[in-house]
Amino acid sequence: MAPEPPLLSMEGITKSFPGVRALDGVDLTVLAGETHCLLGQNGAGKSTLIKVLAGAHRPDSGRIVWCGEEITLNSPSAATRRGIATLHQELDLVDGLSVAENIHLGHEPTTAGFIVRSAAARDRTARLLERLGHPRIDPAAPVGVLPAAQRQIVSMARALSHDARLIVMDEPSAALDPDEVAGLFRIVRGLTAEGVAVVYISHRLEEIRRIGDRVTVLKDGRSVAAGLPARTTPARAVVSLMTGRDVGHVFPPRPVRATGTTPAPAVRPALSVQGLTRAGEFAPLDLDLWPGEIVGLAGLVGSGRSEILETIYGARRPTAGTVLAGGERLRPGSVPRAVRAGIGLAPEERKTQGLLPTESVTRNVSLACLGRFSRGGWIDRAAERAAARRATRSLSLRPDTPDAQVRTLSGGNQQKAVLARWLLRGCKVLLLDEPTRGVDVGARAELYAVIRALAADGLAVLLVSSEIPEVLGLADRVLVLREGRVVHTAEARDLDEHRVLDLVMEGSPPV
Ligand SMILES: Nc1ncnc2c1ncn2[C@@H]1O[C@H](COP(=O)(O)OP(=O)(O)OP(=O)(O)O)[C@@H](O)[C@H]1O
Ligand SMILES: [Mg+2]
Missing domain, CATH: 3.40.50.300 (P-loop containing nucleotide triphosphate hydrolases)
Incomplete structure (x- = not known):
């Protein structure tokens, strides 16, 4: 037969x-x-x-x-x-x-x-x-x-x-x-x-x-x-x-930090969140994010993760609490203020919140800092292009065609365009919401290395990801959220995937 x-x-x-x-x-x-x-x-x-x-x-x-x-x-x-x-x-x-x-x-x-x-x-x-x-x-x-x-x-x-x-x-x-x-x-x-x-x-x-x-x-x-x-x-x-190669270490090594060391008193947190609340979305949150530190928020969709990032960024108005960037108190619910204070957000829904599909890769990347390229009312296109290209190359965005419309890029490469924008802007605090969604394993490793290198240069990163291994692998410190409340805080190296899953699903009593 x-x-x-x-x-x-x-x-x-x-x-x-x-x-x-x-x-x-x-x-x-x-x-x-x-x-x-x-x-x-x-x-x-x-x-x-x-x-x-x-x-x-x-x-x-x-x-x-x-x-x-x-x-x-x-x-x-x-x-x-x-x-x-x-x-x-x-x-x-x-x-x-x-x-x-x-x-x-x-x-x-x-x-x-x-x-x-x-x-x-x-x-x-x-x-x-x-x-x-x-x-x-x-x-x-x-x-x-x-x-x-x-x-x-x-x-x-x-x-x-x-x-x-x-x-x-x-x-x-x-x-x-x-x-x-x-x-x-x-x-x-x-x-x-x-x-x-x-x-x-x-x-x-x-x-x-x-x-x-x-x-x-x-x-x-x-x-x-x-x-x-x-x-x-x-x-x-x-x-x-x-x-076509071996991707050995996906996560870059963490810098060695002696546990329990307090940063020198002269250093201020890059971001300080005090009692920040949105009724119905998340309970009062306190968080100091230090320059050079990567903090991960672990939790299920709906646990308030994205809402926290958006509220810090000023896209949502808190019902209580304050956000300080570099010691300066931000006006609640104002994105321009947050951006001026050096806060960047790479949002979760790139298509609706992040990208202009029919504009070029260069323009999408340079969008957040066009001012830097203006010379007496004109935009210095060559400078804009060169700078954007440096950012996209550091993330291996492909194809390497600065003039292509963003909509012609594959899904994962569109993602990289959003991240390249914030790299170029050079912010002090970067809020990353699902940064590797749709990004392939090879590029992920590159992206993690870029984020780690930025942190080593003093950037503070607050990271949200549904992938627990990503939070544990990349972050220094992890806050576990359940239903809008931080139920656990720990150094990433002291947690494992099962423990975090337990905490986000049913969890032990808040600590
Ligand atoms: N409409 C289009 N016009 C021009 N180039 C395109 C178009 N659609 C896809 N491409 C190009 O074809 C190649 C393959 O893209 P495709 O979207 O199939 O990748 P993919 O494997 O799905 O990637 P991803 O994992 O990022 O989604 C890419 O170089 C992309 O830029
Ligand atoms: Mg695809």
């Missing part, structure tokens, strides 16, 4: 954009019922490959074979009709529409308008949400008000509404906390048990081990390994395939 053909095989796919060969003869084979992980550094071509599969990009050459038959996918609806559903890296939900409307958006236009208003549509939506284990999401709620994890679920429900046989997820876990990732994995296992195949993209290698059956690795638009066993291939081997 002939073996079943693979569900999907993509063979020799190439795709170029002006000046960039994003895919250069990529092969990908996916079997029914498997979770196939797609790995690669930022810009390796992962999203481009799955956009080809989603019918969003036409490949320049190559074949797509679906259930043994060669097919052409010349539009997103052609892919949907075949049973290929995609959750893109940037979720394409319409904020103003309801959950039910979003889920039915991709269906035939004439029926969509009708279906969506009917009770049947709401029922159908409710059933899909139930199947995904989220019966409490309201089908009538506007999508714009939902938190990130629930938006993800809505996209997934939309994929399921098409009876997909293959669901592609482009970095679905990037915005989720550990609990929500566990929920996502339950859904993925449920789908594969029903024979649906899942293509899963993530930069978190431990996830690949937990959820993946096989792995394909892309590097510079080529597949350098196809169909490796996900659980037994050593992580080091995968990383060196991705990067």
